[in-house]
Amino acid sequence: MTTGLLIVLDHVVALLGVAAWFAAGATLVLRRTRLALAGLVAAVLVTLARVGTVAMLAGRGWWFVQEKVLLGLPMLGAAGAVAVLLAGRQLLTARRGRGDGASLGGVVSVFTAAYAALAGLVVTFLAGYPLTVSTALFTISLVCAGALLTVRVVAPAVENTADVGVTRAPEGRPISRRRFIGWAGGAVAVTAAGIGTGLSFLPAESMTSGGGRGRSSRAAVSVADLRGADSPAPGGTVRRQVLTAKKATVRLPSGREIDAWTFNGEVPGPAITATEGDLIEVRLRNDDIEDGVTLHWHGYDVPCGEDGVPGLTQMAVGPGGEFVYRFRAEQVGTYWYHTHYASHVGVHKGLYGTLVVKPRDGQRADEHSAAEQVDLTLPVHTFNGTVVIAGRDGRTEHPAPPGTSVRLRLINTDSDPHRIVLAGAPFRVAAVDGRDLNQPGEVRDVALHQPAGGRYDLVFLMPDTPVALVVDNARDGGVRLRPPGGTPTETRIEDTSDLPELDLLRYGAPAAVPFAPRRADRHFTMVLDRGVAMVDGRPAFAQTVNGRGHPSIPDQLVAEGDVVQFTVVNRGLETHPWHLHGHSVLIVSRDGKPSTGSPLWVDTFDVRPGETWMVAFRATNPGIWMNHCHNLPHADQGMMLRLQYDGVATPYGGSHGGSAGHVH
Numbered sequence: 001m002t003t004g005l006l007i008v009l010d011h012v013v014a015l016l017g018v019a020a021w022f023a024a025g026a027t028l029v030l031r032r033t034r035l036a037l038a039g040l041v042a043a044v045l046v047t048l049a050r051v052g053t054v055a056m057l058a059g060r061g062w063w064f065v066q067e068k069v070l071l072g073l074p075m076l077g078a079a080g081a082v083a084v085l086l087a088g089r090q091l092l093t094a095r096r097g098r099g100d101g102a103s104l105g106g107v108v109s110v111f112t113a114a115y116a117a118l119a120g121l122v123v124t125f126l127a128g129y130p131l132t133v134s135t136a137l138f139t140i141s142l143v144c145a146g147a148l149l150t151v152r153v154v155a156p157a158v159e160n161t162a163d164v165g166v167t168r169a170p171e172g173r174p175i176s177r178r179r180f181i182g183w184a185g186g187a188v189a190v191t192a193a194g195i196g197t198g199l200s201f202l203p204a205e206s207m208t209s210g211g212g213r214g215r216s217s218r219a220a221v222s223v224a225d226l227r228g229a230d231s232p233a234p235g236g237t238v239r240r241q242v243l244t245a246k247k248a249t250v251r252l253p254s255g256r257e258i259d260a261w262t263f264n265g266e267v268p269g270p271a272i273t274a275t276e277g278d279l280i281e282v283r284l285r286n287d288d289i290e291d292g293v294t295l296h297w298h299g300y301d302v303p304c305g306e307d308g309v310p311g312l313t314q315m316a317v318g319p320g321g322e323f324v325y326r327f328r329a330e331q332v333g334t335y336w337y338h339t340h341y342a343s344h345v346g347v348h349k350g351l352y353g354t355l356v357v358k359p360r361d362g363q364r365a366d367e368h369s370a371a372e373q374v375d376l377t378l379p380v381h382t383f384n385g386t387v388v389i390a391g392r393d394g395r396t397e398h399p400a401p402p403g404t405s406v407r408l409r410l411i412n413t414d415s416d417p418h419r420i421v422l423a424g425a426p427f428r429v430a431a432v433d434g435r436d437l438n439q440p441g442e443v444r445d446v447a448l449h450q451p452a453g454g455r456y457d458l459v460f461l462m463p464d465t466p467v468a469l470v471v472d473n474a475r476d477g478g479v480r481l482r483p484p485g486g487t488p489t490e491t492r493i494e495d496t497s498d499l500p501e502l503d504l505l506r507y508g509a510p511a512a513v514p515f516a517p518r519r520a521d522r523h524f525t526m527v528l529d530r531g532v533a534m535v536d537g538r539p540a541f542a543q544t545v546n547g548r549g550h551p552s553i554p555d556q557l558v559a560e561g562d563v564v565q566f567t568v569v570n571r572g573l574e575t576h577p578w579h580l581h582g583h584s585v586l587i588v589s590r591d592g593k594p595s596t597g598s599p600l601w602v603d604t605f606d607v608r609p610g611e612t613w614m615v616a617f618r619a620t621n622p623g624i625w626m627n628h629c630h631n632l633p634h635a636d637q638g639m640m641l642r643l644q645y646d647g648v649a650t651p652y653g654g655s656h657g658g659s660a661g662h663v664h
Ligand SMILES: [Cu+2]
Pocket: 543, 575, 576, 577, 629, 630, 631, 634, 635, 639
């Protein structure tokens, strides 16, 4: 069973447990002795099953169970044991015809077990990992308070009837004992809540060094000074482009109109192309996007000052403003650019475009993309449910004579993953996220899972029959390549939803990598989940990293030259495409199983529910870099932090301006 399914199963069993304990309590109050006994037995059995699911989950990683093992189960175990002792005994006696099984102690202890079960589940959903002492104390306090309240509410009902006699104490005693329990319980509840509140106000650490050296007193370099080269490499040229952000109504080929935010009135924005060694110079202007815009070069390891993060590497460009980006095209491959200001809105509305860099020297060019006779750049974007590929909705057709070599550069510019199928020809995945794979083998009848922000270059030889690119099994849409003279009706696409998914961790051949990824100088763990946390100064049901939301997640400190490992764990039920700016990372393992195919260098990797990924990189690009989920609404809801090089500072405020009104 996958860990994701196990997480769901554990939630279901936990919920059943809550229901069973409450049912046992309710039937007990109603004096339905047989039902109450059945409810109690069910509650105990489900609780034991829960111990089983938690134990199985623990086998997948401590992150998945910490709060259950340290708080939820002990609390439930203690309350449940008392409930069995008090209520269970009485119910058995009642079955033998003496009394109705309902005593104050029995009822209260069963309800307390129900509260404990519920509280454990609530802690899992609202707080998660890591469990703090403050959360634990709050929870215990609430369960105590619930028990006391139950005494008040239930006592009259239980004691007004004549035949509660089996456990009834002599006249006078229940009152004073109850009063004592009330005082003691109240004291525990109030003390725990008080300490919990106090602890929650302790200042949180603002930086974590991942086991490496702490911050040095080295004089700070400003990110404003970490800018790109201002001339091309020998033999290169300058590629100039002006991108003006503005609102526009864009008419798609189908006739459908979308109210978009555009660069130069186009969606996607103008395609930027260059040859290795060229200087890319892009002048960003803003006509009428009130919140402001920037340009982020997704997957392109530009110097930090060109990275386009408002409030961190520059200020956002407001209406009438401008910013010039300059950097050398040193990486070959398929990339894209997009605004990084309130990007969950801006990118979605259309502020994105493609960046493709082709190799320069002849020999490499021969074996690389320059050799392809058909070379299509295909950004996939969804506008209000309409899939738009390279600016066209519906189905697009391209002629391709048989024998032509074809390269399709697929770019996922959405916030959700896409499922890509190439039907009609065997193909190779030549590159992932712009980086060539080593000896990628030919595959067919497989589906590719493409993370948000990710790129796949598919190459193949055109057969003498049509080839179809199918996105998310939408067989009427997508892209068709057709030998000249072929008719559109020739392309019959089968249902692709059953095709197995190509596992890129086992694709291609191993090769040497420039550092030992398992011998790291620093190691950071990021546990992704949902929970209640502060986001931009406001409490929210956030997308969290280690239980916190932006900007309260501690910065990760690295020093230039360090080998850095990330362990990224997804405890939640949503997929998180993890994206580090300024570096590509090498996939080391997924769920503990090492990557055995071609070295896989990516800038975005999908951590699906229950998955644990380990990646590594060498810190060779000084700066302060965003490290975030590329499901952009998730990032906006808190799931972003910063990776900071020792000795680098920012003059722009320091906190990524994501929410409207943050930076102008
Ligand atoms: Cu996410």
